[in-house]
Structure formats: C-alpha cells, structure tokens
Amino acid sequence: MNIKEASEKTGVSSAAIRYYEKESLIPAIDRTEVGNRDIDDRIIRRIRFVTQMRAAGMSIENLRRYIQLFDAQEDNxxxxxxxxxxxxxxxxxxxxxxxxxxxxxxxxxxxxxxxxxxxxxxxxxxxxxxxxxxxxxxxxxxxxxxxxxx
Amino acid sequence: MNIKEASEKTGVSSAAIRYYEKESLIPAIDRTEVGNRDIDDRIIRRIRFVTQMRAAGMSIENLRRYIQLFDAQEDNxxxxxxxxxxxxxxxxxxxxxxxxxxxxxxxxxxxxxxxxxxxxxxxxxxxxxxxxxxxxxxxxxxxxxxxxxx
DNA sequence: CCTTGCCTTGAAGTACACATGAAGGTTTAT
DNA sequence: ATAAACCTTCATGTGTACTTCAAGGCAAGG
Known part of the structure; x- marks a missing residue:
C-alpha cells in the first residue's frame, strides 16, 4: 500500500506519516525498487496507536521514549x-x-x-x-x- | 495581591496570567491607582480552573468559548x-x-x-x-x- | 512527447502557547 | 539619590508538531 492509501486508511496526512517515521514513532518503512514507501498492516496499526496516544495528549518526545521501551524486549x-x-x-x-x-x-x-x-x-x-x-x-x-x- | 504572589500561589507564570487575561480566559483584572493588577481569590480560582482544563488538553480557543458559555447566564x-x-x-x-x-x-x-x-x-x-x-x-x-x- | 498523478527529500513556513526582552514607571531601603 | 524589586505595555523569540513548498523521479494514458 502506498502512502496515500495509508493516509486515507488512518486519517493521518502523508506528511505526518513521513514525520512519524523520521521521529521513530513508527518503524522504518520498507521501500519499493524505486524508493517509494510500501506500508503494511503492521505500520497501519502503529500509526493508529500513535494517533490514539497523541489524541490523549502525549508529546512526540514522550511517545518516542515510550515506544522505545515497548520495543526493547531485552535487559534492564x-x-x-x-x-x-x-x-x-x-x-x-x-x-x-x-x-x-x-x-x-x-x-x-x-x-x-x-x-x-x-x-x-x-x-x-x-x-x-x-x-x-x-x-x-x-x-x-x-x-x-x-x-x-x- | 500582586501578580507575582498570584503566580506563586497558582504555579502559573506572571506572563501566562497576563496572557490569559488578554485572551479572556480570566475576567479583566482590577488595577491599583498606578495601574498594577490587583488579583483577588475569584481570579485565583479562575486561574486554577484554566490550569486544570489546559492540563486536560483543552486549547485556549476552545477554553475561551467554553468559559463564555459558562459566563453567559442569559437567553439561548x-x-x-x-x-x-x-x-x-x-x-x-x-x-x-x-x-x-x-x-x-x-x-x-x-x-x-x-x-x-x-x-x-x-x-x-x-x-x-x-x-x-x-x-x-x-x-x-x-x-x-x-x-x-x- | 507531454500531461496527470503518484512518489521522493529537504527546506522553509505556520499555529499555538507561552517566554523573554526592551523601555519605562513606582515604591522601599540604604 | 541611587539601587533593588516590583510593576506596566508592546514586540519579538522559542519549541512543538506538523504543513507547505520546491525540485525532481517514475509510470500510465492520450
């Protein structure tokens, strides 16, 4: 799915999706041969999660930390x-x-x-x-x- | 009470209190003869209310509308x-x-x-x-x- | 071949909610 | 009387979270 479809599916603008990726709120998105983002359901769910947390008032910075903690399955x-x-x-x-x-x-x-x-x-x-x-x-x-x- | 005391009492900066007054989130504050704000408990309570709503994520604009509705005890x-x-x-x-x-x-x-x-x-x-x-x-x-x- | 419509990156612009600075006024203390 | 510690207004600066713009690439259709 390209970024526009993802945008329509989630209600999040294409620019915001790119921004979220850059800010590591969502994982690095796979690219097609020509370099276009190829977005799967895992990413869609992450975008929805981010939207929910943002709506609840969490800042990008806190959200990034929070997500890193979730993602780290190791030690400490x-x-x-x-x-x-x-x-x-x-x-x-x-x-x-x-x-x-x-x-x-x-x-x-x-x-x-x-x-x-x-x-x-x-x-x-x-x-x-x-x-x-x-x-x-x-x-x-x-x-x-x-x-x-x- | 002057603005600094009000600031200390509420935890809201003097600048923010002035800003809230300008934006009509709190009523116009009385001035002393020399033009300084003279803040009473009614204003303090309003500031606390605004703080609470802001903490809950309400925008200044929505909060202003909301407060105007509260203040208007008349018609419609x-x-x-x-x-x-x-x-x-x-x-x-x-x-x-x-x-x-x-x-x-x-x-x-x-x-x-x-x-x-x-x-x-x-x-x-x-x-x-x-x-x-x-x-x-x-x-x-x-x-x-x-x-x-x- | 050229327009349409999608995409890319990077830079610059925008809205909100204040914070900070400049320039000046008043009272209090030494 | 001069500094300290408040205050005032008005202007400008700042951080956040995007949005918009610029410049260009790729693929399909007329």
Missing part, C-alpha cells in the same frame, strides 16, 4: 518498568484532570448556572452531588472511581 | 447546552483514549512483552483480560467502566 527490565510506571502516572493524572472537568461540565449541564469559580473543596462537594445524581439515574452504579492504580 | 439556553454537550463529548472521548492507553500500559507492565501492534479487537481482549486481573487483585471491584455518560 527494572528501569524500563520504572519508566513505564512514570508514564502511567502522568497519564492517570491527565485522565483524572479530564474527569474532574467532565464532572464539572456535567454538573453545569444539569444545574446550568455559574459555578466555575468554586474552590477545590466545593468542587469535591459538587462531585459528590453529581455522583448521587448518577447513582439515581443509573440506579446502583455509583462507582465514579478509577481503582486500577498500583 | 438551548444552543448553550448543545455546545456544552459537544465540549463534553470531546472531553469524554479524550478521557477514553487516555484510559485505553492506560489499560495498554498496565497490561504491558503486567506481562512485559510487545503488544503495541495489536488490532482493536485484540486490544479489547487485552482489556477484558486486564479487567479480570484487576478484579483478582482488588478483589471485587471490577468496574473499570465510565458509566456517567448521558
């Missing part, structure tokens, strides 16, 4: 694990910030008056109130929590 | 709600992307071999497997879900 497992766990912590914090903003917005949508300037204390109260609402609406599912941290 | 409630719901959908998708990446990473940390190039089908399988692990580890808390969507 301890350091690797530590680095991956750092990365994980960053991502979880980001997710929690997002969740907090989502709660904020959901509350606004339900109540519809200004509460943007609440303190963190008040925010927690709002979240509890929102959790109650969700519990009422969803009847029983009152989790609201992300408990998969180590 | 229907349009406002629609726009807020759009914003909410974007944020939820972002959160889900992040969660998917987190699951991916957690799985890697537990298994520690390369599975970055799995298809979406396989990823779902991994997530189920990971959910099972979490259920085992946390003994009973098998939520893993974000069920607060409307």
């Amino acid at each position: 497992t301890k350091e690797q694990k530590a680095l991956l766990q750092e990365q994980l912590a960053v991502m979880e914090e980001k997710r929690d910030d997002l969740q907090s903003a989502i709660d904020h917005l959901n509350y606004k949508l339900n109540h519809f008056y200004d509460h943007m300037e609440t303190t963190e204390e008040e925010l927690r109260a709002l979240e509890r109130e929102h959790a109650d609402q969700v519990a009422q609406q969803d009847d029983g599912k009152a989790s609201d929590g992300f408990d998969m941290n180590d | 409630t229907k349009e406002q709600k629609a726009l807020l719901q759009e914003q909410l959908a974007v944020m939820e998708e972002k959160r889900d992307d992040l969660q998917s990446a987190i699951d991916h990473l957690n799985y890697k940390l537990n298994h520690f071999y390369d599975h970055m190039e799995t298809t979406e089908e396989e990823l779902r399988a991994l997530e189920r497997e990971h959910a099972d692990q979490v259920a085992q580890q946390d003994d009973g808390k098998a939520s893993d879900g974000f069920d607060m969507n409307d």
